[in-house]
Amino acid sequence: MSPRFSLRGMFFLLCGTTVVVCLGAVGLYLLAQVREAMVGQSSRSLMNLFPLVRELLGVREGQWGSHDSMDALADWLGQSLQVRVTLILPDGKVVGDSQVELEELPGIENHSDRSEFKDALSTGTGQAVRYSRTTGVDLLYVAQLAGTRENPVMVMRLAVPLEDLSSVERQTRWVLFGALLAGLLLSLLGAQLVARYTRKELAALSREVAQVARGEHVWGGASPRIQEVRGLARALAALGSYVAAEIGKLEEARDRMDKLIQAMVEGVLLTDEEGRILLVNRAMSRLMDARVEPLGRTAAEAYRQAGLQEALERCM
Structure with a gap:
């Protein structure tokens, strides 16, 4: 048995689907724009810090391979700039990290496969956003090459947590969720009003059809304001006129036959x-x-x- 839907249910399904699709598309676009804007702003802020890091590296030119010197520099920069500073040799070996203790540096995995590191070596600048299981938020990594692509010296990488982005995304999702609920409620209200109005006009047509079915041969000439229902009313009016004419012919034939038999x-x-x-x-x-x-x-x-x-x- 095929499922049956009421007029209100069909209208609500149509409007509700439209609301969900439109708000979903707008929400995805809005979240993408917010993310792009905030990541871009954070990236520009980090890019402004690289000249200082590059200058301090130049001062310690003879100590680039020293864990002691580079890690101390990374620690000082990280504390001063309030960002995570990582200094990476061209082969991917980490020689300094503001969030890693000196004795733990030898155990850090090689960074040669990191996307921002590879981009910095090939183009001079690299950027990536990755989720941190430790902090529970996304981290923005921006890397820049010290030296030249032909003679790379070191890759300087700065990172900041995108906590504000996560907060804004949560707020945006809640706003979209509220708008979705409001849209669905308005769709339900609209479906109720349209169904009630349409049902009223269809009920008037049903009463006139019932009159014709009972042989009362009266068509009130109802003219509904809904275009589709108006077309149905015209078709039923034509059918009612035809049925009335045929019944009239049958009654005339019956009367003639009755007169003949009685005579x-x-x-x-x-x-x-x-x-x-x-x-x-x-x-x-x-x-x-x-x-x-x-x-x-x-x-x-x-x-x-x-x-x-x-x-x-x-x-x-």
Whole structure:
């Protein structure tokens, strides 16, 4: 059995789907724009710090391979600039990190496969956003090459947590969720109003169709304001006029036949398949004196004439 939907349900489904799709598309676009704007702002802020890092590296030119010197520089820069500073040799070896202790540096995995590191080596600048399981937020990494692509010295990488981005994204999602609920509620209200108004006009058409079905042959000429219902009303009006005309023809034919039968000098008695009398003309009424009203009764009940009953039984 195919599912059935009410007019209100179908309208709500249509409007609700439209609201969900539109708000979903707007939400995704808005979140992407917010993310792009905030990442871009944070990236520009980090890029402004690289000249200082580059200058301090130049001061320690002879100590670039020293964990002690580079880690101390990374620690000082990280504390002063309030960012994470990582100094990486061209082969991917980490020689300084503001959030890693000096004795733990040898155990850090090689960074040669990091996307921002590879981009910095090939183009001079690299950037990436990765989720940190430790902090529970995304981290923005911006890397820049010290030296030249032909003679790279070191890759300087700065990182900041995108806490503000996560907060703004959460707030934006809540706003979109509220807008979605409001849109669905408005869709439900609109569906209720449209269904009630349409149901009222359809009920008026149904009453007029019922009048035609009962043989009252009256079409009120209702003109609904809804275009689609108005077309249905015109079609039903045409059907009602046709049915009324056909019924009128049948009634005229019935009246002519009744007059003809009543005018016959011979007695006419018409029964159904069960022998119950359907019609008796005036001549038959004069010839046979009925004991009771004959219509709807058998000949034996109405006339108590055995011969008449036997003749009728032979005919049937």
